Amino acid sequence: MASIQYPSASVDADREAPRGPVVDFMVEELETLIEDAETWVKVKARLEHVVRLYNSGKPLFPRVLLEDLNRQIEAGQESVRIDDLDDVTTSYSLLVPASCSDIASTYCIGYASIQLMTYIHPSFTTMIVPDPSPVSISYTHYPNVPESTLEEVRGAFGQIRSHWERSETCQKLQGQLFSMESSTQIRKIVAFGLGTLAKVQKGRLSTSSYVQHAAIKTMATVLSPDGGEEIQCYAQDPWYDAMDVAFLTSIGITVVNDPKGFLEIDESTLVFSVCPNVPVKQIVADVQWPGAMIWNTVCEGEETKQWRKRLSSGEEFWLGPLITDPDSPRVCDMVRHYNKMPLYDPEDYFGDLTIYVK
Numbered sequence: 001m002a003s004i005q006y007p008s009a010s011v012d013a014d015r016e017a018p019r020g021p022v023v024d025f026m027v028e029e030l031e032t033l034i035e036d037a038e039t040w041v042k043v044k045a046r047l048e049h050v051v052r053l054y055n056s057g058k059p060l061f062p063r064v065l066l067e068d069l070n071r072q073i074e075a076g077q078e079s080v081r082i083d084d085l086d087d088v089t090t091s092y093s094l095l096v097p098a099s100c101s102d103i104a105s106t107y108c109i110g111y112a113s114i115q116l117m118t119y120i121h122p123s124f125t126t127m128i129v130p131d132p133s134p135v136s137i138s139y140t141h142y143p144n145v146p147e148s149t150l151e152e153v154r155g156a157f158g159q160i161r162s163h164w165e166r167s168e169t170c171q172k173l174q175g176q177l178f179s180m181e182s183s184t185q186i187r188k189i190v191a192f193g194l195g196t197l198a199k200v201q202k203g204r205l206s207t208s209s210y211v212q213h214a215a216i217k218t219m220a221t222v223l224s225p226d227g228g229e230e231i232q233c234y235a236q237d238p239w240y241d242a243m244d245v246a247f248l249t250s251i252g253i254t255v256v257n258d259p260k261g262f263l264e265i266d267e268s269t270l271v272f273s274v275c276p277n278v279p280v281k282q283i284v285a286d287v288q289w290p291g292a293m294i295w296n297t298v299c300e301g302e303e304t305k306q307w308r309k310r311l312s313s314g315e316e317f318w319l320g321p322l323i324t325d326p327d328s329p330r331v332c333d334m335v336r337h338y339n340k341m342p343l344y345d346p347e348d349y350f351g352d353l354t355i356y357v358k
């Protein structure tokens with residue numbers, strides 16, 4: 001099944017020379033999906049417009065846009081103004097509108113990957129977003145699940161952390177971080193999407209979330225210069241609640257609200273993210289190239305737009321191109337500037353991660 005259709009970049013050759021990595025669209029494949037000629041013309045024009053902007057180097061997630069959005073949120077405004085890809089400003093309420101108050105309890109920032117901006121479902125070819133906005137506000141509901149006490153979280157973390165520190169994955173990660181050649185001194189770790197610790201899901205705590213937070217502390221210890229200043233650790237996940245914040249603060253991890261995590265990244269930051277529900281890789285590629293990343297392996301080349309076969313816990317499954325944190329030509333271009341080493345993870349705490357260092 002063709003999930004992402006890539007209209008040809010050549011249509012723009014007479015207008016603007018592509019800068020940097022470009023999206024390669026395949027119009028022919030798309031045309032076979034849309035029988036109605038009028039619809040086809042509209043969809044094609046819309047896709048070509050988005051692709052032309054992307055290929056001209058226009059960021060989907062400009063740092064200034066996120067800084068401005070953060071300022072508006074911090075000012076306590078009831079609504080925020082966000083520019084779309086055509087620099088047209090839309091106002092969004094941060095209060096849940098009455099029309100969706102039965103299904104949503106809070107706002108969240110929506111980030112649309114280049115795949116989402118150009119995605120056409122073969123069965124719903126007319127359902128393409130009319131006005132592309134890579135950053136927007138939507139409304140969501142976090143399930144009301146039972147919660148552990150601070151003491152329970154502390155106890156579970158202590159147990160799982162000591163188990164983690166004895167694991168082969170942890171030993172290997174320390175060895176890899178220690179031995180990888182890097183031109184950058186890491187001073188900060190910013191983590192995305194590691195999940196909640198306090199909430200009990202399906203009757204149990206999420207071991208992978210505990211391990212991933214323990215791994216932040218492991219990385220900080222390994223990367224800390226001898227006798228030098230401590231590595232600052234930050235974590236962003238909108239699902240954290242007051243209990244998570246209290247616990248993480250107590251172990252030296254500062255919780256930041258979306259989009260502050262992205263704005264914390266600088267050249268001496270290590271970005272750590274594991275299967276986030278937002279396109280962290282594409283946002284980071286636009287906002288700031290960090291000193292290092294440990295995140296889901298980037299599949300360079302043709303694989304970025306195809307279904308891929310993956311292995312998890314010994315079982316094969318298909319990963320579609322419309323995933324929450326997909327690669328893109330810009331992400332592929334960025335990681336080419338880094339040394340890379342797949343993270344050896346026999347215990348399968350993280351899935352398929354790779355360490356990238358400058």
Ligand SMILES: C[S@@+](CC[C@H](N)C(=O)[O-])C[C@H]1O[C@@H](n2cnc3c(N)ncnc32)[C@H](O)[C@@H]1O
Nearest residue numbers: 192193194195208236237239258274276277278
């Ligand atoms: C599939 S879960 C992965 C959780 C954990 N890393 C794991 O491997 O079990 C995706 C996580 O991304 C988080 N997330 C969603 N939006 C985010 C955002 N804007 N910034 C950071 N994390 C986000 C979700 O709350 C959720 O905890």
